Amino acid sequence: MDRRTTLKWVLAVSAAWPAGQAALGQATTAAAEVAKEGGLGGAGYGTDPDLVTPHKRGEYWPLTLTAAQRRLAGVLSDLIIPADERSPGASAVGVVDFVDEWVSAPYPRNRDDRKTVLEGLDWLDAEATRRSGKTFVALEAATQGAICDDICSLSRASAERQQAARFFALYRDLTAGAFYSSPVGRTDLEYIGNVPRASFEGAPPDLLKKLNLP
Numbered sequence: 001m002d003r004r005t006t007l008k009w010v011l012a013v014s015a016a017w018p019a020g021q022a023a024l025g026q027a028t029t030a031a032a033e034v035a036k037e038g039g040l041g042g043a044g045y046g047t048d049p050d051l052v053t054p055h056k057r058g059e060y061w062p063l064t065l066t067a068a069q070r071r072l073a074g075v076l077s078d079l080i081i082p083a084d085e086r087s088p089g090a091s092a093v094g095v096v097d098f099v100d101e102w103v104s105a106p107y108p109r110n111r112d113d114r115k116t117v118l119e120g121l122d123w124l125d126a127e128a129t130r131r132s133g134k135t136f137v138a139l140e141a142a143t144q145g146a147i148c149d150d151i152c153s154l155s156r157a158s159a160e161r162q163q164a165a166r167f168f169a170l171y172r173d174l175t176a177g178a179f180y181s182s183p184v185g186r187t188d189l190e191y192i193g194n195v196p197r198a199s200f201e202g203a204p205p206d207l208l209k210k211l212n213l214p
Contacts (some may be wrong), residue, residue: 057097064104064114068137070096072121073171075137079148080175087188090179098178099171113170120167127164 049060057063065073077090077099087093103114127147128136136144148168151157157165179185208214 057101058104060101061104061106063100064118065096065100069118069121070100071137072124072135073099075144076121076124076148076171077175077179079141079144080172081179087184090175093179093182093184095175095178099174102174113174116167116170120164120171123164123167 049055073096074091077095081090081095083089083092099117102110103117104110124136124147128134128139128143131147132139132143136147139147151161151164151168152172154162154165154169180189203213
């Protein structure tokens with residue numbers, strides 16, 4: 001897949017992925033939401049962990065993905081954002097670790113995503129076995145890509161593959177969000193925000209004109 005095409009997904013991630021802010025360290029309190037649902041006897045989870053402070057994998061909650069699922073998740077991440085001359089593939093910058101943390105978190109949104117991701121990974125292996133008698137990881141890259149092509153668009157996926165297409169859309173957004181919020185991904189985007197400057201001359205005149213601003 002073309003990495004520049006992936007940038008379009010990042011815009012969708014920012015709009016359709018509000019819970020991703022917590023994963024980037026802007027933690028909120030989920031207790032009220034869980035208590036409303038009656039979880040833990042209405043007691044909630046209390047204050048969310050400090051996700052800004054470096055921590056070990058699995059320190060905040062038990063992780064979900066098995067070793068085999070992590071391998072499959074890594075292969076899928078690299079199909080979505082492969083290595084190129086600018087930067088490594090998605091799995092090399094910790095995208096699988098992020099996905100594992102995401103689907104393991106105990107919040108309602110994450111629990112729903114956990115079910116979608118686990119069922120989707122199972123579907124990939126089942127579909128790979130049906131087509132070739134091998135697991136998804138064991139397939140040639142071209143065959144892996146062909147399977148993904150069948151579920152990469154919800155509007156084009158066949159009726160029996162609609163749920164798999166929903167999984168792929170979620171996993172693609174998680175992959176893009178995790179990759180492009182990493183230092184490597186920000187460099188790939190040529191993002192230069194939050195850089196101190198000695199002076200500021202104001203917005204470029206041509207941009208102000210385009211926006212009909214004085």
